[in-house]
Amino acid sequence: MRDTQDFDFDVLIVGGGPVGMLLASELRIARVDTVVLERLPERTPHSKAFGLHARSLESLDRRGLAERFRDGARSWSNGHFAGLDVWVDFSLLDSAHNYALLSEQTRTERLLEERAQEFGCEIRRGHEVTAVRQDDNGAEVDVTGPDGAYTLRGRYVVGTDGGRSLVRKSAGIGFPGTGGRVTARLADVVLADRENAPMGMERTQRGLLFCVPLDETYHRVATFDFEHGKEAGSELTLEEFTDSLRTIWGDDLGASRPRWLSWFTDSACQAERYREGRVFLAGDAAHTHFPVGGQGVNLGLQDAFNLGWKLAADIHGWAAEGLLDTYDQERQEPARKVLANTRAQIALMNPDPYVTQLRELFQDLMAKDQVNRHIAEMLSGVRVxxxxxxxxxxxxxxxxxxxxxxxxxxxxxxxxFLHRGTFVLLDLAGIPEVSAVHDEWAAGQEWAGRVRHVVAACEDEPGLAGVLVRPDGYIAWAADTSAPAAEIADGLRTALATWAGTSGR
Ligand SMILES: Cc1cc2nc3c(=O)[nH]c(=O)nc-3n(C[C@H](O)[C@H](O)[C@H](O)COP(=O)(O)OP(=O)(O)OC[C@H]3O[C@@H](n4cnc5c(N)ncnc54)[C@H](O)[C@@H]3O)c2cc1C
Structure with missing residues (x-):
């Protein structure tokens, strides 16, 4: 290890998937010197994920990016839960984005990479991280790039390097979990009879079939097999895939010309902690689960929105004691809940005839708006x-x-008001104490611009004196006009010190 304070970058991001790219732009918007190290020389053409849910879209909107994602993309108001016949109705959501957006992962990654580049982030493709070390002052990574091996030192390393995360293993962070009982075999293939192909999710006596058209030629087809596993490390062949179709569906649909074959299990694991000293984890590096409900990318993007401004606060020297630890405290629970709902979906998808009764009961419940809304809120992340x-x-x-x-x-x-990634203090009733506390706080700061003080009237929230919104869009303080002025002032003073810090460069 270099024993100097000489950093090549403030933050070294290992892995340039969707989560790494978003984190890079969140750090750059806060003027943090960042590099993304991605082992693939080019973006993969195969999309795992298809969609973005409401909370992701709400967050992207708070950076002025929602329109970029919506442009030319289809949206739909329904989704499935465990392949039940009653659809999840996203239009029931109390959100400006009460739908799911069809944005294939390759497109999502491209848009996020472009955004990181617009902010001047250095992205090194074809650079694989082979080792990670840390000391009290910083962390180092060994990298193998097209021109050979080299080492970089940063104040922090973030592992956004996916489920098999080298960063997580190097940091000695455990990854306990469950699963490995269901094997999904997936192929992007041409079907002999497109017109009569099954559509969506079909449960059979042997497992599940998932089948949707991708474009004019290709379908994405997957079998979920509860009995026949696969050996770790083995490749999926077209022959094995069509065998699996015959087992699960009774017919191989004339599947041919695969352009992507892949397999995975229902393994669901979560990192014991998302931080070890100067090393953080986000996205699949921190949590993996079966991709039912299309939640993985969305969960990881929220990690990035949560971590970015906190790391920036620390690097700029204004983070209050313990701010960085709130990342783990806040982000463990949403992942735990996603893992739980995917396990519940798998249980409901089991071909066991007893489960059929449970599905029927669940379907009756899903027909009720209140239940349906609950599930829609859960899958779309808006319950967080x-x-x-x-x-x-x-x-x-x-x-x-x-x-x-x-x-x-x-x-x-x-x-x-959140486009620039700052805090926003909404001053909604002209109570003098709100301005006074803000001005008193700002006078002690080297860069007070991190809190945007907005005096406004808001008919949507009558009776609200003020709100302090964090850069990730969550409310760190709110008070009603009915509260005593001294209480309003004390609460705001504490919230500003806790979240927006007390000094800094
Ligand atoms: C079939 C399938 C369908 C899915 N559908 C959905 C869906 O509809 N919606 C949804 O939200 N999620 C879905 N998911 C989950 C989603 O794809 C993942 O959650 C998402 O890819 C996680 O993003 P990430 O950036 O954390 O990790 P990844 O996308 O895995 O990116 C990690 C990156 O790190 C790089 N890397 C790894 N190791 C190193 C190293 N040592 N050095 C440098 N670079 C490295 C990799 O090359 C990769 O580019 C699906 C997953 C699967 C398998």
């Missing part, structure tokens, strides 16, 4: 709220909605 310390308020820890604001500049919405 953080358990934040602070004066009790119904909005504390919640994701700030798209409030419509009237300011001196005209009609605006809250997401627009």
């Amino acid at each position: 709220r953080y358990d934040l310390a602070g004066p009790e308020h119904r909005l504390l820890g919640d994701f700030a909605r798209d409030l419509r604001l009237k300011t001196d500049e005209g009609d605006e919405t809250l997401p627009e």
Whole structure:
């Protein structure tokens, strides 16, 4: 290890999948010197994920990116839960984005990579990290690139290097979990009779079939087999895939010309902790699960939105004690819940005839709006709220909605104020203490621009005196006009110190 404070970059991101690329732009927007090290020379043409859910879209909207993702992409209001016949209805969501967006993972990755590049992030493709070490002051990675091996030193390393994460293993972080009982065999193939191909998810007496058209020529077809596993490390062949189709579906659908063959299991694991000293984990490096409900990318993107500004706060020297640890505290629970709901879906998908009765019961329940909304909120990530310390308020820890604001500049919405990745202090009732506490806080800062003070009227939330929204869109403080002025002032003063820090460069 170099024993100097001489860093090549502030943050070294290992892995340039969707999560690494988003984290890179979140760090760059906060002026953090960042490099992404990605072993693939080019982006893979094969999309694992297909869609983005409401919370991802809400968050992207808070960076001015939602339109970029929506442009030319189809959206749909329904999804499936465990392949039940009653669809999950995303239109029931109380969200400006009450739908799922069809954005293949290759497209999502491209858009996020372009964004990171626009912010001047250095992206090194074809550079594989082979070792990670850390000391009290920083962390180093050994890299093998097209021109040979070299070492980089940063203040922090973030492993966004997927489920088999080298960073996680190097940091000695355990990855306990369950699964390995269901084997999914997946192929992007041409089907002999496109017109009469099955559509969506079909449960049979032997397992499940998933079949959707990808384009004019190809279908994505997958079998979920509860009996016949595969040896770790073995490749899936077309022959094995068509055998599996015959076993599960009774017919191989005339599948041919595979352009992608892949397999995976229902293994669901979560890192014991997301931080070890100067090393952090995000995305699949921190949690993996069966891809039912299309939640993995979405979960990982939320890790990146949560971690980016906190790392930046630390690097710029204004993070309050313990801020970096709130990443693990806040992000473990959402992943635990996603793993739980995917396990529940697998249990419901089991071909065992007894499960059929359970499915029927579940379907009856899903026909009720309240249940359907609950599931839609769960899959789309909008149920996530953080358990934040602070004066009790119904909005504390919640994701700030798209409030419509009237300011001196005209009609605006809250997401627009978050585009630059700063905090936003909404001053909604002109209570002098709110301005006074903000000004007192700002006077002690070397860079007070990290909190945007917005004086506005908001008909959506009558009775609200003010709200402090974190850069990731979650509410760190809120107070009603009915509260005593001294209480409002104390609460805001503490929240600013806790979340937005007290000094810094
Ligand atoms: C069949 C399938 C369908 C899915 N469908 C959905 C869906 O519809 N919706 C959804 O939200 N999720 C879905 N998922 C899950 C989703 O694909 C993952 O959650 C997502 O890819 C995780 O992103 P990531 O950036 O964390 O990791 P990855 O996408 O795995 O990216 C990790 C990157 O790190 C690189 N890397 C690894 N090791 C190193 C190293 N040592 N040095 C340098 N680079 C390295 C890899 O090359 C890779 O580019 C699906 C998954 C599967 C398998």
